[in-house]
Amino acid sequence: MEALAEKHSVYLEDFRQRSPEQQGPDWLEARRQAAIEAFERMGFPTRRWEAWRNIKLDALLQHHYRPAESLGVAPQVLQEAISVAPDAPRLVFIDGVFSPQHSTMDELPEGMTVKPLADALDEADVQQHLAAYADYEQNPFIALNTAFAQQGAYVHVPRGKAVEQEVLFVFACSEAGGERASWPRVLVHAEESAECRLIEWHGGPDGNAYLASPVTEIIAEDNANVRVDRLQREGKDAFHLGAVYAQAGRDARVHVQNFNYGGRVSRVDYYGLLKGTAAEVIINGLYLGDAKRFTDQHTWMTHDCEHGHSSQLFKGILKDKAEAVFDGLLKVEEGAQKTDGFQENRNLLLSPMALAHSNPRLEIYADDVKCSHGSTVGELDKEAIFYLRSRGMDQESAQALLTWAFANEVLSDVKLDSLKTYQQRLLGGFLPGQADFEGLV
Secondary structure (H helix, E strand, O other): OOHHHHHHHHHHHHHHHHOOHHHOOOOHHHHHHHHHHHHHOOOOOOOOHHHHHHOOOHHOOOOOEOOOEEEEEEHHHHHHHHHHHOOOOOEEEEEOOHHHHOOOOHHHHOOEEEEEEEHOOOHHHHHHHHHOOOOOOOOOHHHHHHHOOOOOEEEEEEEEEEEEEEEEEEEEOOOOOOOEEEEEEEEEEEEOOOOOEEEEEEEOOOOOOOEEEEEEEEEEEOOOOEEEEEEEEEEOEEEEEEEEEEEEEOOOOOEEEEOOOOOOOOEEEEEEOOOOOOOEEEEEEEEEEOOOOEEEEEEEEOOOOOOOOOEEEEEEEEEEOOOEEEEEEEOOOOOOOOOEEEEEEEEEEEEOOOOOOOOOEEEEOOEEEEEEEEEEEOOOOOHHHHHHHHOOOHHHHHHHHHHHHHHHHHEEEEEEEEEOOOOOOOOHOOOOOOOOOOOOO
16 A cells, blocks of 8 residues: 555655646646645555456556657657548647647637637636536546646537537657656537537557546537547557546537547546436447457446436457456436436457456436446357358458447447548458458448
C-alpha cells in the first residue's frame, strides 16, 4: 500500500508545482483543486475495487507520466487519422496541445462554435458546463484529467441550428518517447433543437509507453441531436484510460459509436443520463483484441425520466492471448415509468487462449418498464464454416466472412462512407489473410 501511495503522490506533487502558465482562471482552478483532492482520497484503483478488478494496471504504475513538451508527430499517424474523414474540417491536438498547422479551422461549418478549449475559458457557457458532469469523485482518471487538462475542444451549437457536416478531432500522441501523458478534454453543448456530428480519433505510434486519458462531456438540450463517433487507435505499448459522459434532455438524442483497437491496456467508461421525457441515449461499440492486448468497456446508463429509450450493443472480437471486459449497468430510477432499455454484449473468440469477461446488469426502481440485457461468449459456427467451404470458399475466407457478419451489426450503423471504409480496413487487417470488406455493407 505504501508503494501505491507513493505512485499517486508524485501526481499530487506535479499539481502543486504547476507553473503560472499551466494555471487557469479562478473558477477553473477551484474545480481542478476539488478534482486533485478527490484523486488524493481515492488513489489509483486496485483489484480490490469491484469496478476495476479485472484491469491490469501494474505496468502503468511503473511509470510517472508527465505532459509532453514535443510537438513532433509521426506522419503516418496523422495520415491515418485524417483518412477517417478527409473532407471534414478538423482540429488536431498533439500530446494534448492544439496544433494550428495541422488543423483546418477556416473550413469549420457556419453557425456553430468550434475552438480549442483553452481559447474558450472566458465564455459563460464553458464556465457553466466544463467539468460539471463527468464524476471525478468516483473515477481517479477523470479526476486526473480534470486536474491536469490544459487543452481540448469546445463545441457549441446554438438553438435550432442543424449542422450536417462532420467535424473531426484528432488527438495524437507524438513519437518523442515514453512516460508522456496527455489529458485532453472535450465539451459539447447542443442547445434546444440543435444538431451536430462529431468524430474523435485517438492514436499514436508503436514503441512508446505513453498515457492518453481523454474525457468528453456531451450535453444535448431538449430536442437536440448529437452523434459522436469515437475511435481508439493508440500504439501497441500505450495506455488509454478515457471517459465519455452523455446527457439528453426532453426528446433529445445522443448517439455515441465506438471502435476500440489499440493500446496495450485500454479502458473507456461511458456514462449516459436520460434527463428529460422521451430522451434517447445510444452507446454502441466494437472492440478488437490481439496479442496480449487488454481492453475494458464499462457503461453506466441511467434513466431519470419517463418514456426514455436507451440502447447499448457492444461486440468484441478477440484472438491470440487478448483479454476483454464488458461491465454494463442499466439503471431505472423511481418514477422513470415507460422506460425502454436494451443492453447486450457479445464476444467472439478466435483463439482458445483469448478471454472475455461479460457482466451486464439491471437495477430497476420503477414497475412499468421494458428492459432487457444479455451476453454471449463463443466461437465461430463450425457448421457455417463447413457450409461456406462446401461452396468453394477456403478456410480463412470463410472465417473472415463470418467474423465480418458478426461485426457488421455495429459497423452498419456508421453513416460516413470514409469512416466505414476505415473501420472495415482495420477489421480486415486484424483477420488472417488481410480480408477485404470494403463495399460489402
